[in-house]
Structure formats: C-alpha cells, structure tokens
Amino acid sequence: MPDLSISVNGAMPDPYAAAPTLHLALELHQRGRPVPIQSISLQCQIRIETAKRYYAPAEQSRLSDLFGEPSRWSQTLRSLLWTHSTVVVPAFTGERTEVNLPVPCSFDFNLAATKYFHGLDQGVVPLLLLYSGSVFYRDEEGALAMALISWNEETHYALPLQVWKDMMQLYYPNQHWLRVNAQVFEALYEYKRRCGHPGFDEALASLLAEAKRLA
Incomplete structure (x- = not known):
C-alpha cells in the first residue's frame, strides 16, 4: 500500500486560464518501498493561517473589516477557508512525481479571502493545505487496488504575496471589481x-x- 507525503515547491500564475488561477507546484513522495501508481484523485482544502504572520499598522487598519479592532485580534484572528481544489495525478513508478494544483482565485470583495489578500502590503500568506482523495495502484500480484490518502496528510506553505498581486495585475491590470445591487x-x-x-x-x-x- 502506498504511503504518500506531499510538499509545495512554489507557486505561479496561470497566464492562460479563463479566470484568475494560481498553480501550486506539488511534489508527491512515496515513503518506503515505492509501488506503481496508476493515478491519484487528489482533493485539497486550502486555508489561510492568519495568526502566523505579523501585520503592519496599515494592514491592521484595512483588515479591521474582517477581524475587528487589533486589540481584539487574540480572539478574532482565526483560520480562514480560502478555497477547494482538485487535480488528477497521472501514473508514475518511481519514488516521486510533480503536479500543478490549480487554485481558482476571486476578486470579489464580498469574499473574506479577497479582503484578506487585498489588506496586505508585503510578505507572505501562511497557507495550510489539507488533503484527501484516492490512490489507485498495482499491488504485489499486479492487480489494481485502491487506498485512501490519510486525513493527517497536510502541508504548510508560505505563499509570497507578490505572486498573488502579480496574478491579479495580469488578469485585471490597474483594476478592481466592485459588486453592487x-x-x-x-x-x-x-x-x-x-x-x-x-x-x-x-x-x-x-x-x-x-x-x-x-x-
């Protein structure tokens, strides 16, 4: 049975998607003796770990719409759900492989994640990636088998804020979207x-x- 670990090697905008999309470069490792992988159906929940970075005074002011006054942040600064994403990892036979996880992004300012990204000036965005899904592989007899990805599998990744800013500038140069009734x-x-x-x-x-x- 395969035992996988997953890490993030980087992030970059997708210049050709129909809507703003980031690609997270995932690296998948097989712990122990590798088995032939037929495919992996990988689901990922991406959360923003808001309490794991410093906020300058100007950032604190802009983020008060999300978290209230900074004096209350010890109670209000909580993890934010950013988005969900899925990807199918193709077959591989060695210890490791790489795949790009597409992350759809929105510029809708009614969404908490968009407000959060816009409220930051510089630095990184602390992300937590939580995985689930199914691994299809060949067992010792060569028969097709299936195993579930452990719910304990997760990755911490510091997304450079500039990557997000560059992506939005690519899709919406010098623009912001505002939805009104x-x-x-x-x-x-x-x-x-x-x-x-x-x-x-x-x-x-x-x-x-x-x-x-x-x-």
Missing part, C-alpha cells in the same frame, strides 16, 4: 448618463469629489 447600479448609471461622464470611473470620482466638498 441592481438599484445602486441603475442609479449610478443614470447619474453617469445625466452628467455626461464617459465611464463609471469618472462618475464615481465626481461623486467622491462632491462628498468631500460637502464633508
């Missing part, structure tokens, strides 16, 4: 049309300038 959008669209603004950026800038003048 239909009534707000229609009111903003009517204001834009009535005032003759060429785009929504100009309409919002005009409204902000007016609000600043009246403040």
